Amino acid sequence: MNKALRPAVIAGNWKMNKTPSETVALINEMKPLVADATCDVVLCVPFVDLAPAVQAAAGSNIKIGAQNVHFEKSGAFTGEISADMLKEVGAEYVIIGHSERRTYFGETDVTVNKRTLAALNAGLKVIVCVGEYLEQREQGITRELVSMQTKIALGGVTPEQLKQVIIAYEPVWAIGTGKTATAQQANEVNAAIRGAVAELYGQAAADGLTIQYGGSMNAGNAEELLAQPDVDGGLIGGASLKAKDFSIIVQAASK
Ligand code: PGA
DSSP: OOTTTSOOEEEEEOOSOOOHHHHHHHHHHHHHHHTTOSSEEEEEOOGGGHHHHHHHHTTSSEEEEESOOOSSSSSSOTTOOOHHHHHHHTOOEEEESOHHHHHHSOOOHHHHHHHHHHHHHTTOEEEEEEOOOHHHHHHTOHHHHHHHHHHHHTTTOOHHHHTTEEEEEOOGGGTTTSOOOOHHHHHHHHHHHHHHHHHHHOHHHHHTOEEEEESSOOTTTHHHHHTSTTOOEEEESGGGGSHHHHHHHHHHTTO
16 A cells, blocks of 8 residues: 555445345444544445445444446346436445456446446446466466556546546455465556556556555455555455454455
8 A cells, every 4th residue: 555645445345245134234233333534434335235334334434335337328128227216325445446347247347437437427436357367377477468458447547537437456366265466466567557557648647546455355365455555445355244253354454
């Protein structure tokens, strides 16, 4: 982290977990545990949990986000949710391009870009996910790949809008597997992403960008990962479903 240059952000990605009533219970449990955070705290919950989550988090330092958004404003897109809908229900953030969406739901760099623009234009903050598969890491193309994913995602994003963007580097082989990138690996790729953003927007804008690491970040390894200068926070899956574990990560980012 380098809090002099950019905010640290710890975001939970609950994935397809927690019903509305379970959501309220978990947020109520988390609120006192993260109240003293000096980083930003975000919980990205399933669509149907958004309204109860916003209500449960009201008056606290926890911000609520969604996990996907459609790129059109409205229309015949059965089963989809627009950015305006998220905004009105009180979501402030949305995760875009998570590897599970890329792998299971046909998400591509092009649709990631369309969703990013739609969300930003509606006034949402975005957490754009990039990351390589194990084969790509073994091929030695990680830095090129994530740089490309980042640049495509940001196509058409204005310098002003970039201030509402967070990039999450999530090596696919580390997600939900218990295999974490080493702190050095995470820092190296995050630095490459910052370099790619600097090519597009200049060094000052890139220095102001929050770049998270995600992939089996937990209460035990968060401090070491967050101690890296280019690791500005975390996108937390499994460990964000347990109030105590999540709060330990938040504390690590509050040092
Ligand atoms: P994990 O998930 O922390 O369970 O590995 C991270 C993510 O997918 O965002």
